[in-house]
Amino acid sequence: MNHLARTPADIGHALRRARKINGLTQKELASKSGVWQETISKIENGLPGAKLETVFDICAALNLELLVVKRSKGTTDFLEE
Template sequence: MDLTARTAEQIGEALRRTRKTRGWTQGDISARTNLRVATISSLENGDAGTKLATVLAIMAALGLEFRLVERGGSLEIEDIF
């Protein structure tokens, strides 16, 4: 699956769509990440104040990876640091 997101709302929607595709509830993600269901709901609803660590924890639980893409190419996160 290849998803592109540029806003908090798009990130939240992509994570919700992935979660539902797997047949998981927000409670399932909560159990896998030790995050509150309210936190997961907030992220899925596009809360721009969500911590990056929270986003990454949910992505890891869903088996997703974070990738930065430049127009015309791809930049691996390892190349940044």
């Protein structure tokens, strides 16, 4: 599963989903990523203005990466898990 993201909230949803799939608690993700549990909570809830670096730190811990692509109104599920 992959997630399209155009807003901080989108990123938050994607990260929460990935964390759940990996069976991690925020605290566990925190120690894996070096990002505070409180910060993870805020990001998952779409706080505006999170730092890119922080997002990348979390992505790395969840084995995720971002793709910069042209906007598509259509489906975004062309990349399967």
